[in-house]
Amino acid sequence: MDSSLPSAAPKCPSHPDRLAATTCSRCGTFLCSQCVVARPERLCAACLARKLSDLPASRPYSFRGALQTGWTLLRARFGLYLALTGVFALPEALVRLWVPGLQALLGFLCSTTLGLVGVLACLSCAAEAGLGRRIDWWTALRAALRAWPRAFLARLGAAVQVALFFLLLIVPGFIRWVQLCVVTPVALLEHSGSALRRSAELTAGWGWSLLGLLCAANVLLLLLVGSTALLVGEVAELAPPLLGPAVLLQTWLANVGALCVEMLMLGAYFGLKSSTERAEELLFEQDPASR
Ligand SMILES: [Zn+2]
Ligand SMILES: [Zn+2]
Incomplete structure (x- = not known):
């Protein structure tokens, strides 16, 4: 020319x-x-x-793929997850130490409210890592606080529904449990529509695989929580002065374990989503600049 x-x-x-x-x-x-x-x-x-x-977030769903993505997301910012979980599990640990009569109830309330902020902050970091981006803890915390009301209500709704279905019969309880297993990532990463309905849509057709994932992950979590709680019981008898640190450590470990299950379900969510949608759409939807 x-x-x-x-x-x-x-x-x-x-x-x-x-x-x-x-x-x-x-x-x-x-x-x-x-x-x-x-x-x-x-x-x-x-x-x-x-x-x-x-990108980890764009692998299509499979049992193994969900495990791999969950593991990748967990490794991506593990130090940060440990710190955030430690900070947000602290009130729960202190309540368990200092309010003996009501410890179960108050500890549960702490973990479902404050603890959830920590979980959402970690999941925000992980979701960004899954899309090849890196955010700092402050940005993650703001995203967590923004998503908290929606995530809290979605988890509460899911817990109530699963409990009611289990009361009806065991099998419908399991079905509903599987259908609602990705409500937390949905509530965090998708900003409109019913998180419960969306979770049921995404999980349709993958029931057995997801049931396997959920059972394996939760059995491991129960073993971790149960065995460390037994150790704390031993410490209380053998070395009472060490009870405080033992309860702090046990609460922290239990929360890290629970976070691992959440990461796995985030991995499953990404897989389920990219099995139906293209990774590009995912990337644009998640882009904070385009909101
Ligand atoms: Zn050109
Ligand atoms: Zn090129």
Whole structure:
């Protein structure tokens, strides 16, 4: 087009009449300004597609895939999860130490209210990690507080429904438990519609696989909580002065264990979602800038 251009200047491979403005940061191919599809990372269309399909959040659902994604998300920010869980499990531990008569009730109330803030903050970090992004604890905490009312109500609704179905008969209880197993990620990451209905939609068709995941994860959690509670009982008899630290440690461990189950269900949620939707849509929906 322009004969005055030096012939050695690189051209865009898709638009030979244009000079290359840059190169793809991943594969190095020349790109004109129109061919750069992801900014500021400077990616070509092929590399963006490859990157999206590599994201933990875009693997389609399978039993093994959910375990892998959950494990990837857990490892992504494990130190931060330990810290957040420690801070938000502290009130529960203190209540258990200092209010002996009502410890079960008050501890439960603490974990379902304050503890949930910690869980949501960790899940926010993990969800961003699943989409290839990194947020700091402060951003995660703000996202957690924003999502708290919706997540609290969704979890309460799910717990009541599962309990009622179990009272009716065992089998409907299990079915409802599986159907509502991703209400927390839904309440956190999707901002409209009924989280309970959405969870039931997403889980449809994967009942046995999800039941297996839920049972395995919760049996492990029960073993962890039960065995550490037994140890605390031993400490109370053998070394009463160490009871305080033992209760703190046990509450922390139990909360970390519960968080592992939540991470697994976040992994399952991403899988269920990308089995039906494209990763790109997921990415745009999660982008804080586009809200
Ligand atoms: Zn490229
Ligand atoms: Zn081009």
